[in-house]
Amino acid sequence: MQEAISDIVWELGNQKDIISTDPEDLHAHGYSSWSTVNPDELPVAVAYPRTTEHVATIVRVCHRHRVPVIPFSGGTSLEGNFSAPYGGVSIDFAYMNNIIQVNKDDMDVIVQPSVGWRDLNDELVKLGTGLFFPVDPGPTARIGGMIGTNCSGTNAVRYGTMKDWVINLTVVLSDGQIIKTRRRPRKSSAGYNLNSLFVGSEGTLGIVTEGEWRITQPFSTLKLAVLPEETSVAVVTFPSIRHAASAAASIMQAAIPMQCLEIMDEVQMRVVNLSKFTAPRVWVEKPTLFLKFAGTKGSVKEQIQLVEKITANHKGGNFEFAKDEQEQQLLWSARKESLWSMLSLRKEGEDVWSTDVAVPLSRLADIIEVSKKEMDELGLFASILGHIGDGNFHESIMYNKNDESERAKVEACVKNMVRLAIEMDGTCTGEHGVGWGKKESLLWEVGSETVGVMATIKNSLDPRWILNPGKIMEVPWERQDDHSAAKD
Amino acid sequence: MQEAISDIVWELGNQKDIISTDPEDLHAHGYSSWSTVNPDELPVAVAYPRTTEHVATIVRVCHRHRVPVIPFSGGTSLEGNFSAPYGGVSIDFAYMNNIIQVNKDDMDVIVQPSVGWRDLNDELVKLGTGLFFPVDPGPTARIGGMIGTNCSGTNAVRYGTMKDWVINLTVVLSDGQIIKTRRRPRKSSAGYNLNSLFVGSEGTLGIVTEGEWRITQPFSTLKLAVLPEETSVAVVTFPSIRHAASAAASIMQAAIPMQCLEIMDEVQMRVVNLSKFTAPRVWVEKPTLFLKFAGTKGSVKEQIQLVEKITANHKGGNFEFAKDEQEQQLLWSARKESLWSMLSLRKEGEDVWSTDVAVPLSRLADIIEVSKKEMDELGLFASILGHIGDGNFHESIMYNKNDESERAKVEACVKNMVRLAIEMDGTCTGEHGVGWGKKESLLWEVGSETVGVMATIKNSLDPRWILNPGKIMEVPWERQDDHSAAKD
Numbered sequence: 016m017q018e019a020i021s022d023i024v025w026e027l028g029n030q031k032d033i034i035s036t037d038p039e040d041l042h043a044h045g046y047s048s049w050s051t052v053n054p055d056e057l058p059v060a061v062a063y064p065r066t067t068e069h070v071a072t073i074v075r076v077c078h079r080h081r082v083p084v085i086p087f088s089g090g091t092s093l094e095g096n097f098s099a100p101y102g103g104v105s106i107d108f109a110y111m112n113n114i115i116q117v118n119k120d121d122m123d124v125i126v127q128p129s130v131g132w133r134d135l136n137d138e139l140v141k142l143g144t145g146l147f148f149p150v151d152p153g154p155t156a157r158i159g160g161m162i163g164t165n166c167s168g169t170n171a172v173r174y175g176t177m178k179d180w181v182i183n184l185t186v187v188l189s190d191g192q193i194i195k196t197r198r199r200p201r202k203s204s205a206g207y208n209l210n211s212l213f214v215g216s217e218g219t220l221g222i223v224t225e226g227e228w229r230i231t232q233p234f235s236t237l238k239l240a241v242l243p244e245e246t247s248v249a250v251v252t253f254p255s256i257r258h259a260a261s262a263a264a265s266i267m268q269a270a271i272p273m274q275c276l277e278i279m280d281e282v283q284m285r286v287v288n289l290s291k292f293t294a295p296r297v298w299v300e301k302p303t304l305f306l307k308f309a310g311t312k313g314s315v316k317e318q319i320q321l322v323e324k325i326t327a328n329h330k331g332g333n334f335e336f337a338k339d340e341q342e343q344q345l346l347w348s349a350r351k352e353s354l355w356s357m358l359s360l361r362k363e364g365e366d367v368w369s370t371d372v373a374v375p376l377s378r379l380a381d382i383i384e385v386s387k388k389e390m391d392e393l394g395l396f397a398s399i400l401g402h403i404g405d406g407n408f409h410e411s412i413m414y415n416k417n418d419e420s421e422r423a424k425v426e427a428c429v430k431n432m433v434r435l436a437i438e439m440d441g442t443c444t445g446e447h448g449v450g451w452g453k454k455e456s457l458l459w460e461v462g463s464e465t466v467g468v469m470a471t472i473k474n475s476l477d478p479r480w481i482l483n484p485g486k487i488m489e490v491p492w493e494r495q496d497d498h499s500a501a502k503d
Numbered sequence: 504m505q506e507a508i509s510d511i512v513w514e515l516g517n518q519k520d521i522i523s524t525d526p527e528d529l530h531a532h533g534y535s536s537w538s539t540v541n542p543d544e545l546p547v548a549v550a551y552p553r554t555t556e557h558v559a560t561i562v563r564v565c566h567r568h569r570v571p572v573i574p575f576s577g578g579t580s581l582e583g584n585f586s587a588p589y590g591g592v593s594i595d596f597a598y599m600n601n602i603i604q605v606n607k608d609d610m611d612v613i614v615q616p617s618v619g620w621r622d623l624n625d626e627l628v629k630l631g632t633g634l635f636f637p638v639d640p641g642p643t644a645r646i647g648g649m650i651g652t653n654c655s656g657t658n659a660v661r662y663g664t665m666k667d668w669v670i671n672l673t674v675v676l677s678d679g680q681i682i683k684t685r686r687r688p689r690k691s692s693a694g695y696n697l698n699s700l701f702v703g704s705e706g707t708l709g710i711v712t713e714g715e716w717r718i719t720q721p722f723s724t725l726k727l728a729v730l731p732e733e734t735s736v737a738v739v740t741f742p743s744i745r746h747a748a749s750a751a752a753s754i755m756q757a758a759i760p761m762q763c764l765e766i767m768d769e770v771q772m773r774v775v776n777l778s779k780f781t782a783p784r785v786w787v788e789k790p791t792l793f794l795k796f797a798g799t800k801g802s803v804k805e806q807i808q809l810v811e812k813i814t815a816n817h818k819g820g821n822f823e824f825a826k827d828e829q830e831q832q833l834l835w836s837a838r839k840e841s842l843w844s845m846l847s848l849r850k851e852g853e854d855v856w857s858t859d860v861a862v863p864l865s866r867l868a869d870i871i872e873v874s875k876k877e878m879d880e881l882g883l884f885a886s887i888l889g890h891i892g893d894g895n896f897h898e899s900i901m902y903n904k905n906d907e908s909e910r911a912k913v914e915a916c917v918k919n920m921v922r923l924a925i926e927m928d929g930t931c932t933g934e935h936g937v938g939w940g941k942k943e944s945l946l947w948e949v950g951s952e953t954v955g956v957m958a959t960i961k962n963s964l965d966p967r968w969i970l971n972p973g974k975i976m977e978v979p980w981e982r983q984d985d986h987s988a989a990k991d
Binding site for chain 1: 606607608609610611652653654655659663664666667676680681682683684685686687688689690691692693694695696697698699700702703704708752755756758798799801802804805861862863864865893894895924925928929930931932933934935936937941944945948949950952953954956957959960961962963964975976
């Protein structure tokens with residue numbers, strides 16, 4: 016691996032800040048306190064490319080030396096997605112953070128991997144486009160990682176997930192070759208859908224980067240939706256989490272075009288109040304649905320009437336609206352920041368296990384009731400929240416990682432939720448990805464034959480298994496030896 | 504190939520109607536008068552499986568003998584997608600045409616490949632679900648081929664294309680192994696998006712079939728949208744096709760949530776009148792936008808006001824609404840049947856060249872103006888129509904195939920449109936697929952490196968290149984020899 020680092024420095028010239036081997040930097044790129052799991056290894060170097068050609072050079076060198084490369088952008092992932100279990104070089108896109116072009120008339124935008132989705136939206140407002148990018152995961156997530164995990168967020172129930180917004184990608188392949196998946200048509204039937212293959216592949220098939228190699232051509236052209244005309248935000252409380260989940264399923268089954276439909280249990284509502292995000296307003300600490308309506312004025316009014324009726328049928332009460340736009344934003348921020356608010360309440364030595372599943376709508380109330388009960392029985396500070404309109408929710412559990420029996424209990428509880436979701440025909444992850452943490456769950460979910468197809472594709476595009484190895488699926492034994500040899 | 508046929512009969516028992524070698528049958532499964540191109544070869548047999556296991560057996564035998572297999576459902580494709588340039592066995596799903604399960608609460612449905620999308624919708628109405636399946640390609644298209652080409656239709660501008668509706672697929676791989684891509688979550692980040700890889704791969708990576716191997720599990724679970732509350736259909740005419748295309752782009756840029764937004768030139772309007780679909784009503788024979796509005800009553804009213812204003816800015820006039828639901832349906836049928844109406848006007852010996860492209864919205868008026876001009880200069884019966892809201896349109900040109908110079912002129916004209924679309928950052932096919940006819944165009948569009956990635960994936964999943972060989976990309980020379988050997 017040291018040879019690879021020397022070669023990278025040699026090939027890219029003695030540019031300052033291209034390669035770091037600072038121990039703190041290595042730690043920050045191989046360990047995450049938000050992650051459910053962290054392998055013992057760290058990357059041996061962090062590379063800071065400025066261009067796609069830099070990335071291609073780095074990958075080509077690593078390919079020659081059979082050294083792993085792991086892409087890194089916002090660093091907010093939860094399943095060890097950017098960890099370095101086989102060492103290698105972490106590629107941090109910190110300096111590739113430009114919005115290259117905004118095509119208002121085509122409603123698309125060209126961006127680099129380290130652009131944050133909130134910065135992108137701020138810029139679109141500043142330019143007066145009237146457009147926005149709707150995919151809204153954790154506040155500090157960036158485009159590169161959002162592509163990696165096929166992320167979603169609160170807007171997904173209305174606007175879909177990351178895969179639905181990518182028009183094309185510039186990708187560095189495992190041997191350093193640069194390709195572009197597509198041009199800029201709004202739809203296409205031309206050949207295999209490489210966009211959807213790379214999106215969600217967590218950097219294991221290619222490294223998504225920027226498009227300097229064709230100056231007029233975009234790297235990652237994201238379709239832009241238009242800002243809705245009227246928005247209204249409300250909360251409604253329920254006597255139990257089961258009632259709240261049932262109401263959410265009924266709203267979706269009535270096909271009301273919700274902008275967002277989120278659930279938070281009484282613990283999370285307490286966290287919102289404690290965080291004082293919406294102070295002086297204090298919310299009832301009961302299982303709650305967060306509702307965002309959007310559309311023309313007339314349609315928002317109609318939607319609200321329908322939803323009030325449905326929630327009342329599920330014993331929903333206290334239907335409260337944010338009183339103005341500022342309170343709307345505060346309330347929604349409280350929801351968006353909920354994981355971070357919870358993290359800020361951690362005591363010394365505590366960790367959080369935060370993971371997600373998704374199930375068909377008809378099973379939502381069942382799984383959420385059982386999971387909440389099992390989670391409460393742990394006797395720990397723990398909560399359920401999530402994108403309930405997609406059948407997707409998260410458990411966040413605080414625990415002491417150094418207490419082995421506590422850690423084991425938490426892991427068993429979470430794995431049971433995953434197993435239950437799969438038995439109910441759901442998925443082990445609705446939006447966080449498989450990463451290092453859920454490879455076993457993916458096998459439970461789709462079976463070894465289907466993971467085998469994924470491995471066949473992986474092997475064909477990355478025969479040396481250098482691209483983010485150990486994520487989504489196990490590295491075959493013979494390749495593990497390769498990586499160990501490179502490390503020694 | 505004869506050995507393969509004997510083996511299939513032997514393995515599946517002497518069941519009647521499993522294998523046909525009737526010459527008319529072979530012709531119907533290897534030649535299409537709607538197709539832009541037809542290779543000289545035909546399949547040597549047509550297999551009629553009843554179950555996924557039958558399909559697996561057929562593929563396993565063909566894998567052993569290195570014989571091509573080509574899936575066939577509705578037979579409506581336009582680019583030679585089901586042709587048999589290397590002979591082989593056509594798998595006709597005629598007997599696998601069941602709607603296996605409708606999950607109303609989860610809003611999904613389990614279907615087999617030969618279910619027609621109109622039959623599916625009729626059934627959903629009959630069951631009183633209030634749900635429908637929105638992807639609406641040619642009237643006689645069936646689910647299997649719709650998956651193969653990642654088709655769309657008039658509803659795509661609102662609801663997206665086929666890939667956006669598939670929850671999971673049961674697939675027979677090239678060696679006869681059966682896999683299922685996913686369970687039934689509404690969204691997932693679990694591993695590679697195999698759904699989107701198989702959708703649009705035209706049967707070259709695996710054969711999508713039904714799910715008897717896990718009785719409670721669906722084969723192809725298609726998300727169902729809810730029927731909108733109010734629908735309104737209108738036409739508006741323009742002085743030129745450029746004006747019509749500009750108006751369409753402006754409507755999209757204003758982000759009005761159109762249900763459908765179609766264009767038809769004056770020739771197609773004449774065809775509608777000639778077809779007497781909407782008789783006694785006769786439409787003005789000018790370039791026309793077909794508009795379908797849907798939503799709540801209030802929002803439809805708002806949409807119509809906005810669209811009237813925009814079209815007026817582009818010299819649109821004669822804004823006319825269908826007067827009742829029956830006329831709405833007739834008018835929309837006229838649009839949907841337009842290709843078939845045109846075909847019915849063919850004279851003896853005439854063929855039709857019908858092909859599609861898509862470009863970014865900002866280039867729509869440019870390409871459509873040039874294409875229309877070049878097409879008119881041919882002096883043939885020819886028209887432009889299409890899903891203009893997606894930047895997607897079709898040329899249909901009648902010509903005499905036996906007149907070599909006429910055929911060459913038509914081919915040059917169509918290829919020029921494709922080249923222009925690609926230069927404008929568009930795609931060589933928005934919805935028909937690459938098939939046998941557009942392999943060269945795909946190379947122009949994405950380049951040999953990107954087609955190389957597709958070929959690498961193809962080769963990894965189908966190392967003997969038996970699955971629909973010769974479609975999307977060329978068969979490597981060494982595999983062509985294999986197929987020739989098998990044939991001899």
